[in-house]
Amino acid sequence: MSLTAEQISKNWDDLLQIVDDHITGERKDQLKKLYTDHQERIMMAPASPKSWYHSAFPGGYVDHVLRVTKCALANHQLWLQMGSPWAGDVFTVEELVFAALNHDLGKIGYDSPNSEYYLPNDSQWHIDKLGQLFKYNPTIANMKVPERSLFILQGRGIHVTENEYLAIRLHDGLYDDSNKYYFMSGARESRLRTNLPLILHHADHMASQIEYEMWDIKHPIEVGSKPKGKSFKPKNASKADKTIRNAKAMNTENNPKLAASTKSAINDFFKD
Ligand SMILES: [Fe+2]
Numbered sequence: 001m002s003l004t005a006e007q008i009s010k011n012w013d014d015l016l017q018i019v020d021d022h023i024t025g026e027r028k029d030q031l032k033k034l035y036t037d038h039q040e041r042i043m044m045a046p047a048s049p050k051s052w053y054h055s056a057f058p059g060g061y062v063d064h065v066l067r068v069t070k071c072a073l074a075n076h077q078l079w080l081q082m083g084s085p086w087a088g089d090v091f092t093v094e095e096l097v098f099a100a101l102n103h104d105l106g107k108i109g110y111d112s113p114n115s116e117y118y119l120p121n122d123s124q125w126h127i128d129k130l131g132q133l134f135k136y137n138p139t140i141a142n143m144k145v146p147e148r149s150l151f152i153l154q155g156r157g158i159h160v161t162e163n164e165y166l167a168i169r170l171h172d173g174l175y176d177d178s179n180k181y182y183f184m185s186g187a188r189e190s191r192l193r194t195n196l197p198l199i200l201h202h203a204d205h206m207a208s209q210i211e212y213e214m215w216d217i218k219h220p221i222e223v224g225s226k227p228k229g230k231s232f233k234p235k236n237a238s239k240a241d242k243t244i245r246n247a248k249a250m251n252t253e254n255n256p257k258l259a260a261s262t263k264s265a266i267n268d269f270f271k272d
Contacts, residue, residue: 001055001057001214001215001218002057002058002059003057003058003059003060003063007059007063008043008044008058008059008062009043011043011059011062011063011066012039012042012043012062014066015035015062015065015066015101016032016035016036018066018069018097018101019031019032019035019101020032022093022094022097022098023094023097023098023101024094026159027098027158027159030156030157030158031101031102031158033156034111034152034156034158037111038108038111041108041109041116042061042062042108043059043062044058044059045058045059045060045061045062045107045108045116045117045118046058046059046060046061046118046133046134047060047061047063047064047065047104047107047208047211048060048134049118049121049132049133049134049135049136050130050131050132050133051131051132051133051215051219052131052212052215052216052219053208053212054207054208054209054211054212054215055211056131056133056134056215057133060211061104061107061108063211064104064207064208064211065100065101065103065104067207067210067211068100068103068104068200068203068204068207069097069100069101069203071202071203071204071206071207072096072097072099072100072199072200072203073093073096073097073100074203075199075202075203075206076093076096076199079195079199084195086194086195087195087199090163090193090194090195090196091163091194091196095161095163095164095167095196096167096196096199096200098160098161098164099163099164099167099168099171099196099200100200100203102149102153102164102168103146103149103167103168103171103200103204104145104149105148105149105152105153106143106144106145106146106147106148106149106151106152107145107148108152109137109140110140111152111155111156115137115139115140116137117136117137117140117148118134118135118136118137119134119135119136119137120133120134120135121133121134121135122135123135144176146168146169146170146171146172147169149168150165150168150169163194163196164196166182166192166194166196166197167194167196167197167199167200168200169197170182170183170192170197170200170201171197171200171201171204172201172204173197173198173201173205182197
């Protein structure tokens with residue numbers, strides 16, 4: 001999957017528009033300056049290094065951030081509809097959007113020139129055999145993405161609230177073992193006091209999964225391919241064939257009727 005130059009450019013405009021619409025005070029200009037100082041890098045960054053992760057293509061980072069922000073706003077509405085008392089006034093929509101916009105900021109690398117986090121892979125073997133389209137910049141110190149996101153923000157003096165800090169820090173949920181400290185508390189007093197980290201984690205998980213599916217549908221696993229030197233007969237070939245056929249039928253590009261009905265359901269859901 002790839003984006004056209006027009007899509008990349010529109011995504012960039014949408015990113016800045018969300019800052020304009022949702023971020024207030026001094027932070028609005030600070031965030032826009034941070035983004036525009038690294039405009040080309042941010043516009044062209046992938047969201048992950050491997051083809052089969054998610055949005056591993058130029059423009060993938062912004063595309064992912066926009067999807068996470070939309071998913072976070074939609075998830076927040078769902079929590080409210082389901083009666084979550086905490087989703088009402090324990091955090092603000094600005095905090096939700098700020099955390100979503102910046103959860104993966106660490107993927108831009110250092111806040112300085114020529115220090116991208118992802119570089120195009122110069123090993124054709126790794127690209128062909130492992131799908132590693134990008135490699136990590138070896139000149140950048142090792143740091144978890146959520147922590148680098150917060151590090152970049154503090155480096156610019158951009159104020160981060162406690163709710164935003166925890167949401168960005170914990171957005172990988174229990175995929176990061178070190179987050180057990182927060183999510184698997186042994187005492188009531190040490191439980192999280194806002195569900196913002198969960199809402200952002202679910203949004204990030206949802207967006208990443210959808211992006212993987214968008215890639216997967218165009219790159220089906222070859223069922224029944226024969227590894228060299230071995231006799232290979234897949235046990236579940238017919239079942240896998242059926243799964244892939246079903247997935248293709250669900251692909252909105254192949255099924256405009258489904259796409260229209262899905263779009264209208266989403267529009268109905270969000271209209272006032
Ligand atoms: Fe993410």
